[in-house]
Amino acid sequence: xSSHFPSDTFFQGVIDGLTDDLKIVDRDYRVVYVNQTAARxxxxxxxxxxxxxxxxxxxxxxxxxxxxxxxxxxxxxxTLHTEFGYTDTEGDPYFFILTTYPLRDPxxxxxxxxxxxxxxxxxxxxEQEVVKSRTLKAIGQFAAELAHEVRNPLxxxxxxxxLLKKIKDTCPENACADQITEVxxxxxxxxxxxxxxxxxxxxxxxxxxxxxxxxxxxxxVSAAVEFLRGDLTAxxxxxxxxxxxxxxxxxxxxxxxxxxxxxxxxxxxxxxxxGGTLTLTxxxxxxxxxxxxxxxxxxxxxxxxxxxxxxxxxSGKPKGTGLGLSIVKNIxxxxxxxITLVPSARGAAFRITLPxxxxxxx
Numbered sequence: 001x002s003s004h005f006p007s008d009t010f011f012q013g014v015i016d017g018l019t020d021d022l023k024i025v026d027r028d029y030r031v032v033y034v035n036q037t038a039a040r041x042x043x044x045x046x047x048x049x050x051x052x053x054x055x056x057x058x059x060x061x062x063x064x065x066x067x068x069x070x071x072x073x074x075x076x077x078x079t080l081h082t083e084f085g086y087t088d089t090e091g092d093p094y095f096f097i098l099t100t101y102p103l104r105d106p107x108x109x110x111x112x113x114x115x116x117x118x119x120x121x122x123x124x125x126x127e128q129e130v131v132k133s134r135t136l137k138a139i140g141q142f143a144a145e146l147a148h149e150v151r152n153p154l155x156x157x158x159x160x161x162x163l164l165k166k167i168k169d170t171c172p173e174n175a176c177a178d179q180i181t182e183v184x185x186x187x188x189x190x191x192x193x194x195x196x197x198x199x200x201x202x203x204x205x206x207x208x209x210x211x212x213x214x215x216x217x218x219x220x221v222s223a224a225v226e227f228l229r230g231d232l233t234a235x236x237x238x239x240x241x242x243x244x245x246x247x248x249x250x251x252x253x254x255x256x257x258x259x260x261x262x263x264x265x266x267x268x269x270x271x272x273x274x275g276g277t278l279t280l281t282x283x284x285x286x287x288x289x290x291x292x293x294x295x296x297x298x299x300x301x302x303x304x305x306x307x308x309x310x311x312x313x314x315s316g317k318p319k320g321t322g323l324g325l326s327i328v329k330n331i332x333x334x335x336x337x338x339i340t341l342v343p344s345a346r347g348a349a350f351r352i353t354l355p356x357x358x359x360x361x362x
Contacts, residue, residue, distance in 0.1 A: 021117040024103065027074055029053045029064060032112060054115070073100040073113045083120075095124040153190040160187045210253040210334055214357045217250055217290055218243040221280050224261035228269070236275030237268075243282040248290045249357040252335055260328050264294040264350055267324065271298030271348060290356050293342070295349035306341055 015022060021038035023031050031054050039046045042057065055061040055068070064071065067084035079101035087093050096117050103112040164183045167176050225232070225239055232239060268278050281293045301309060310329045332339045337354040 020119075021115075023049075023054060023058075023115050024112050025054050025070060025115060026112055029055060029070065031057060038117070067098065068115075069098065069100045070113045070115060073102055074110055077102050077104075077110060093124075094119070094121045096120060150194060153194040156190045157187050157194075160190070210256060212251040212253055212335075214249050215252045215254055215257070216247045217252070217292055217354070218248050218282050220252070220254065220257060221261060221282060221292065224258055224265060225280070227258075227262060228265055231269060232265075232278070235269060235272065237272050238275075238277045240277060240279045241281075242279070248282045248284070250290050250335075250354040251357045252354065256331050257335070260331050260352070261294070263324050263328050268294060268296035268298070268348070271296050271300075276347075284356065285353065288356050289337075289353045292352045292354070293349055294352075295344060295347055297347040300344065300346065301341065301348050309341060310339075 015035050018035060018037055021041065022033075022035040023038055024033040026032055031049050031052055034046045034049050036046065038058070039049055042049065049057050055063065055065050059065055067082055069080040069082050072078070073080055079099065081097060081099050083095065083097050085093055085095040097120055099116045099118070100113050101116075102110040103114060104110055160183050164180060164187075167179050167183070171179070221241065221243065225241065265278065265280075272278070277297045279293075279295045279297075281291075281295075283291050283293075285291045310325050329339055332352055332354075335354055337352055339350060339352045342349045342351045
């Protein structure tokens with residue numbers, strides 16, 4: 001069976017059949033080759049484009065395009081990718097990926113660079129639709145969970161108020177003060193719970209706006225512990241702080257980060273109703289991050305629940321809103337950090353990592 005190497009005409013047909021724009025430019029940005037796909041978008045024949053500056057012919061600019069990496073490819077010999085876009089006169093966005101790669105001569109010099117432009121508008125629009133769909137679905141689920149959580153205290157309040165009316169209708173005046181007081185206390189508790197649910201919900205859904213400043217995390221940990229010192233002492237909880245002697249600097253919003261620490265410490269306190277030990281450590285992980293761990297020696301978190309603890313409205317507490325750890329996670333991630341539940345021989349341990357700020361304390 002004989003075989004024939006494809007001719008230049010064959011390769012020309014392959015290149016012209018590409019759906020991507022392809023052109024080759026020299027060091028002066030002059031077009032030395034352009035395929036039919038790119039030329040058709042200008043309603044021209046390739047011969048009408050050859051010899052012209054690519055940025056003039058294709059984008060009507062008087063200088064190289066700001067998103068173009070051709071010059072850098074000439075300088076470094078690297079294949080580079082960049083994404084850019086524009087909005088047309090009707091407000092519709094379009095997105096493209098530009099790839100530039102070098103063409104070398106036998107001596108290794110780079111006289112030309114190939115530019116391949118791919119239209120990814122449809123992919124981007126589909127991606128945005130998927131994100132929008134998922135977001136709407138998540139909002140729907142979130143709203144359903146919120147409605148469920150709000151309905152419980154409202155039902156309790158409604159029941160107690162009906163009971164209060166019944167007591168009033170059947171009991172002589174001033175003879176049922178104790179019963180009425182008990183009902184009112186329950187109503188007040190449920191109102192407080194409802195207030196907390198709505199407050200936590202608003203905190204969870206708001207977009208984090210942070211005022212960052214270089215902060216020694218050791219000082220923030222100490223301040224959070226002192227803020228809760230009275231409650232810790234009353235519960236018989238011993239606090240161990242392991243923070244080293246040198247500053248552990250990170251860029252944080254002090255108020256928002258204090259909320260993170262207080263929340264984690266309160267969670268540990270709830271896990272130690274009969275007393276115990278709360279340990280807080282601040283270290284460097286060797287990778288340019290500060291690691292802060294809050295751990296207790298309580299009963300710990302079952303493995304079956306470990307993957308759900310950061311989910312909105314998931315709570316292991318009878319009257320918890322299930323938003324505390326979700327809020328903590330949002331705040332930490334807004335700082336460019338991470339929070340995880342780490343394996344522990346006893347109790348629960350939460351580890352926060354934040355990028356280290358190497359500047360001195362202001």
